[in-house]
Amino acid sequence: MTLALEIGWGTTLAIKTLIVLMIIPLGALILGYTFLLKMMSHMQSRLGPMDPGGFHGWFQLVGDGIKFLQKEDIMPDEADRRVFALAPAIVVISTFLIFLVIPTGPRLVVQHLDVGVFYALAVSSLSVVGVLMAGWASANKFALIGALRAAAQLIAYELPLLLAVVGVVIQAGTMNLNGIVIAQANGSIFGMDFFGNPFILTQIVGFVLFLIAAQAELTQTPFDMPVAESELVAGYMVEYTGFRFLFFFIGEFGTAFAFAALAATLYLGGYAIPGVNGGLADLLGPIVLFVKLMAVAFFMFWVRFTYPRLREDQLQAIAWKYLIPIGLLNIIATAIIKVAVP
């Protein structure tokens, strides 16, 4: 099946850009609404977010948005003004870049990249540059400590994240995200190929590693020391107000959205569902992926709202003493089984 109308590369690029530009704020809003406002309110008996607008507090998010737009844009006297202004943008851009390679259907993908996974993990670490810039340019000691913590933490957890993904790459035999989805859809476990082989079954260790490391990459509890509001107030975000703060907020939830989509693609079979092929798969793909990523995100936020926070040295100990060795063992085991069991 081909597209009915021929469009030039310029138009395609414009459409793709528009979609990517829309999807991250939309994803951030959806996650913010569902988990931050609704799930957290239920867990914590909060009445506030259930009230505005009448039905189930639907207006709360709009109200929050309006509040951010109204706030005065304050910049500290000592701040490095250009770096200070640029930092939130870099954090958000890194989120947009991840979405370029996540497939939402057999042909619904912004950019087919043969090194898709590699690219996605590489650009996701770009946000640490923005965080460091924000922390340094704020000329605030809390922000500086927060930024340094964030840098140390993101570097430490980049490794387990990569090691976890390497297992999937070995099993699928490709780094292309679409290829990984196809490998899962066409795979079989013990000869049963009814629902393919979602890698969560064979790479369960990798999946757990990925979730833990992603939680650290997202600076969510129990790894939220860089923002730690009870000690560093809000870490690198402490001097940001209004729209710039909103950028960080969108970046935070947008990245959570992107990582949930990545986890769903790598481990839960992505956009594919058994028995659906061709044009219908393109149609249903985004919905299937959305359902799967919401399931992953639910788990992430559930942990976030339940657990206390680790200390910085304990966090490093977990990464270097446990996660990285387990990740290496997982790779070795996957490789051996891949060769031994054809």
Added chain:
Amino acid sequence: MTTTETPGFEVDPALHRTLENARVNVELDNGDMILNLGPQHPATHGTLRLVVRLDGERVVAADPVIGYMHRGYEKLSEFRTYPQITTLINRIDWLSSFANEVPFVSGAEQLMGVEAPPRAQWIRTILTELSRIATIYLFLGEMGLQVGALTPAFWGFRDRELVLNLIEGATGGRFHPNFNRIGGLKDDLPWGWISECRATMDKILKGCDDFEDVLVGNEIFEARTRGIGIIPGELGAAYGVSGANLRASGVDWDLRRDGKPYLAYPEIDFKVWTHPDGDSFARYWVRLQETREAVRMVIQLLDGLPAGSIMAKVPRIIKVPEGEVWVEVENPLGQMGYYIVSKGATGPFRVKIRSASFSNVSILPWLLRGVYVPDVITIMGSLYFILGDIDR
């Protein structure tokens, strides 16, 4: 912890000199960074300022600066009459304001030779224990917030509201009841209050179980609190640390049992909980058990509530005869005492207030040496001070 010698309270003059022209780059030169925690900081429960000198994230020296909320209650008391002073002193520790009133009023009663009737004493005990529950229950949730768990904090606020409703139902004031009168109480308990109180106590017990499930058994919480901020028993006593902070260091000392008998405590049965470790976890655990114990005490008190009058016979204009008296009680935060000097007028000549938090935070410079920044917050949270109780 092996060192138990009492260190001097030295303040480094260099610390204050660099504070005046604090710039990030200047401080990075000498390797140490000076961080001002407070006066506006979410972990300080108000306006405590903590000047912390950091080497990386390790604390080299910490110096609490108090007095941002000094309201001069000791001096003000000299210009007020006895019935007016209860309005002031229930703002000292604003979370357990009823418990603040009791020692002052009973001190004045002792000077006058008046004794409140049994029913008034029992109701005072019930309300004191209720304010103990309200205070400590908030701590149980807030401690979660200090180590990063958001959810328990909201549970703490939610269920404390039920206890505050009870206090409001009996006294008319949620935070500042001003319910004690010299010689008794303003009113009797309202109709239906006792059954409502019993129902609330069940909910509090259930809430305590929830806290135990979500925090005490949690590996991360234990990793953050066990072995953090160990106070050796003798050193704590030397600094004047009292209440659950001292009991968590294994010192079995509770003024409700060991002090001069007051209120209805001699007539009820309760256990004083201690913990041998003396760390932040022990302080949390002791307070958790104390909340349960307080619930048990309230139920006992409700069962045995005597009938009768709630007000002794006192003159219309209260004049306290000449004399001096020292009253000390076990408040939710620790030992609280009033030294009242009367010269026979309608108001006291001099009042000295001994508040628990003031002595509890005095150990901070010793306790915070060499810990990491996140542990500073854990330790401050686990000591559980109220700013009004420090600054008065």
